[in-house]
Amino acid sequence: MFCVLAAAAVFLLVEGLGSSLNYYETVHQALSRRSALGTTVFRLEGTVAPGSIHPTADGTDFVVSQGTEEVAVHSVGSPPQLFHKDIPVIVVGHFASTSSDVFMSNQIMEKHSQTYSPLHTATATASSAHPKSGTAR
Numbered sequence: 281m282f283c284v285l286a287a288a289a290v291f292l293l294v295e296g297l298g299s300s301l302n303y304y305e306t307v308h309q310a311l312s313r314r315s316a317l318g319t320t321v322f323r324l325e326g327t328v329a330p331g332s333i334h335p336t337a338d339g340t341d342f343v344v345s346q347g348t349e350e351v352a353v354h355s356v357g358s359p360p361q362l363f364h365k366d367i368p369v370i371v372v373g374h375f376a377s378t379s380s381d382v383f384m385s386n387q388i389m390e391k392h393s394q395t396y397s398p399l400h401t402a403t404a405t406a407s408s409a410h411p412k413s414g415t416a417r
Contacts, residue, residue: 304370307346310383319374324351324383325391330365344369344383355385362390 304323305313326344333342339356340363353371363369373385 307344307349307351310351310375311349314375315378317375318378319376321372321374323370323372324353324385325368325370326351327368328363328365333363333365340388344371351383352381353383353385355388357386359388360390363388367391 304325305317307324307326310317310322310324324344326346329343329345329350333340336354339354340359341352341354343350343352345351353373354376355371355373368391370389370391371383371385372387372389373383376382376384
């Protein structure tokens with residue numbers, strides 16, 4: 281009886297963790313597996329190519345790249361505020377067809393590093409070096 285309960289617990293743990301992981305395909309992987317992926321929804325990771333961002337009536341068209349490989353993306357909806365060229369993104373969607381180079385997306389997620397660097401280093405350094413009056417030193 282104990283073995284059955286232990287096996288059931290392990291099965292549920294593996295299934296739960298497996299389905300909660302967020303996987304994505306790189307541009308290279310998606311292009312090489314395009315026919316197998318078909319029109320199923322998946323996450324595509326790449327870098328927004330410079331000069332490729334064009335607003336459309338229903339969203340934004342742009343290109344994600346990895347090295348020399350590129351995928352054209354048609355995204356419906358507004359892009360995130362920090363969306364611009366040369367940033368790594370993950371787009372959620374599917375290829376328009378099994379032979380299409382166009383990826384139809386309904387969500388753009390920006391990838392961020394875990395390190396923070398202030399936009400205006402001189403201002404941040406100057407303001408942190410001189411605390412406001414009335415504060416403890």
